[in-house]
Amino acid sequence: MNNNTRFTVAIHILTLLAYCGPEPLTSEFIAGSVNTNPVVIRRILANLRQAGLVSSQGGPGGGWQLLKAAEAITLRHVFLAMEETSIFPLHSSDPNPLCPVGRTIQQALMRRFQSAQAALEQDLDRTTIAQLVQNVSDEC
Amino acid sequence: MNNNTRFTVAIHILTLLAYCGPEPLTSEFIAGSVNTNPVVIRRILANLRQAGLVSSQGGPGGGWQLLKAAEAITLRHVFLAMEETSIFPLHSSDPNPLCPVGRTIQQALMRRFQSAQAALEQDLDRTTIAQLVQNVSDEC
């Protein structure tokens, strides 16, 4: 279905910042944990900064820090920060407007999909980054 | 985020079968409403048949029919029939096992994502194909 790992990596990054912080972490260090390229990390962090979750600092000793307490960041916040369009995309080419079903189905589906996405977000809202950090500590 | 329209098209197809039925519809007719190629339709119908939602019949006068009442088919059934792996995929390459976060995050995320998907499915379960057919009739 969905085919991009940005949400997963974003949660990983925030958990790492909370676990290793509050000192700033460099994108290179984070990339070492996620096992990818620093630029990929910075691209995702740019979204998280836009959402007010993290801040960056250039120069030696610089890096990235959380702007909010780990207890105050839920997976829903991270999800919204990624600015994905919709979980379920509609038809790639518009359906036939001469067919009663084709003419009306998209409006109906948009309503249903929004409802489903709201339910999804509500569940995501129940988990905080702090809980994930706690889980890491428990497992070690 | 998710980037495939199979779920949307599957719902469209079932709504059309319920709306125009109970006579069998050909994949070519359905393709005319969805505005795509008949083979694309048959690929999706193959999934729906595997899930026991529709049946097919070859030869002249053949086509596709619902196997269950429209009232008994929910969007959750359709969603499951598409056999999408997971809404949120994990890392493309495994995170660093030498990092405490990298070593434990995937297990934790799998649990959270399963919970979120369950919430999503629960909401999808509230809508039936019959309701979508009713919606089409209302709009005309």
Place this chain on the structure above:
DNA sequence: GCATATCGCAACCATCATAGTTACGGATAC
């Protein structure tokens, strides 16, 4: 039996999204 309509499915192609990579400019700390 034969012609026709329809599905079943494999194979191929074009397009696009994603993630990875390189490169380089700008800012900051020491």
Place this chain on the structure above:
DNA sequence: GTATCCGTAACTATGATGGTTGCGATATGC
């Protein structure tokens, strides 16, 4: 001034997706 780090554009490789063609199998009606 130098080393470190972010910011971002540009390019590439890979894979997913949807569309298309082709052909065999099956069923219907004559």
